Amino acid sequence: MNPDALRGHxxxxxxxxxxxxxxxxxxxxxxLQERSGGALSVPTGTVYPALxxxxxxxxxxxxxxxxxxxxxxxxRLTDSGRRQLEGERSAWREFxxxxxxxxxxxxxxxx
Amino acid sequence: MNPDALRGHxxxxxxxxxxxxxxxxxxxxxxLQERSGGALSVPTGTVYPALxxxxxxxxxxxxxxxxxxxxxxxxRLTDSGRRQLEGERSAWREFxxxxxxxxxxxxxxxx
DNA sequence: GCCTACATATAGACACTCTACATATAGACG
DNA sequence: CGTCTATATGTAGAGTGTCTATATGTAGGC
Numbered sequence: 001m002n003p004d005a006l007r008g009h010x011x012x013x014x015x016x017x018x019x020x021x022x023x024x025x026x027x028x029x030x031x032l033q034e035r036s037g038g039a040l041s042v043p044t045g046t047v048y049p050a051l052x053x054x055x056x057x058x059x060x061x062x063x064x065x066x067x068x069x070x071x072x073x074x075x076r077l078t079d080s081g082r083r084q085l086e087g088e089r090s091a092w093r094e095f096x097x098x099x100x101x102x103x104x105x106x107x108x109x110x111x
Numbered sequence: 112m113n114p115d116a117l118r119g120h121x122x123x124x125x126x127x128x129x130x131x132x133x134x135x136x137x138x139x140x141x142x143l144q145e146r147s148g149g150a151l152s153v154p155t156g157t158v159y160p161a162l163x164x165x166x167x168x169x170x171x172x173x174x175x176x177x178x179x180x181x182x183x184x185x186x187r188l189t190d191s192g193r194r195q196l197e198g199e200r201s202a203w204r205e206f207x208x209x210x211x212x213x214x215x216x217x218x219x220x221x222x
Numbered sequence: 223g224c225c226t227a228c229a230t231a232t233a234g235a236c237a238c239t240c241t242a243c244a245t246a247t248a249g250a251c252g
Numbered sequence: 253c254g255t256c257t258a259t260a261t262g263t264a265g266a267g268t269g270t271c272t273a274t275a276t277g278t279a280g281g282c
Contacts, residue, residue: 003270004237005206008115016214026229032213039209046270048231069278070229092214095116096207098150102143103127103203114239115268137260157239159262180247181260
């Protein structure tokens with residue numbers, strides 16, 4: 001998967017995996033990998049800054065927890081984040097439709 | 112259309128509009144706008160450097176022409192460009208399938 | 223002690239799109 | 253003649269966000 005292709009879609013992916021339940025960063029990376037059938041291997045250097053950014057702009061909130069001696073920062077969607085996710089979904093449908101439409105090979109004129 | 116979303120897909124779009132016939136930069140911009148139903152307004156500062164890059168790596172070739180007193184640089188796909196376009200198409204299908212799959216809202220468990 | 227898995231984080235490299243600007247011809251309009 | 257719009261190409265520099273590489277630390281297997 002070409003890294004640049006992810007640009008501008010990372011937020012949507014992160015919000016989507018947090019839709020059902022709050023998760024911490026490491027678990028989010030695993031969830032993305034699982035839900036993509038192994039196609040998405042997003043490095044920590046991408047995910048952690050992105051989560052902080054999403055929190056800063058109000059789409060996520062976070063809290064620390066300690067589980068099995070390890071510290072986790074668990075993120076959850078805010079109301080704003082849920083609305084944003086809906087926006088990301090419709091933006092994705094539009095985007096996929098536009099790009100797909102331009103890329104679709106046209107049947108050569110029969111005449 | 113969020114500019115960042117185009118990242119990594121520009122090459123595919125440019126190769127696709129050049130598949131049927133050679134075009135010059137300005138015409139490529141118009142073709143993208145037309146074929147996307149007006150959704151894609153790609154600025155010249157994006158298209159011209161991208162075309163030069165694609166030529167540099169061998170996917171396009173170009174030649175100058177003068178039409179109606181105006182100079183045009185007309186680009187056409189090379190064999191390498193055609194192969195690249197096929198690669199871009201399958202990469203897009205994969206990408207759209209993966210992102211779409213992760214974004215798709217899951218039905219909540221019925222139990 | 224060493225290795226792997228778990229867990230978070232930052233600095234800087236990198237690549238590409240975008241904004242803004244520069245240049246130039248043709249033709250319409252007054 | 254001057255101005256405006258459409259046509260046509262191009263570059264410099266800003267901006268942004270992903271990636272690579274690195275740092276830190278715990279837990280558990282061998």
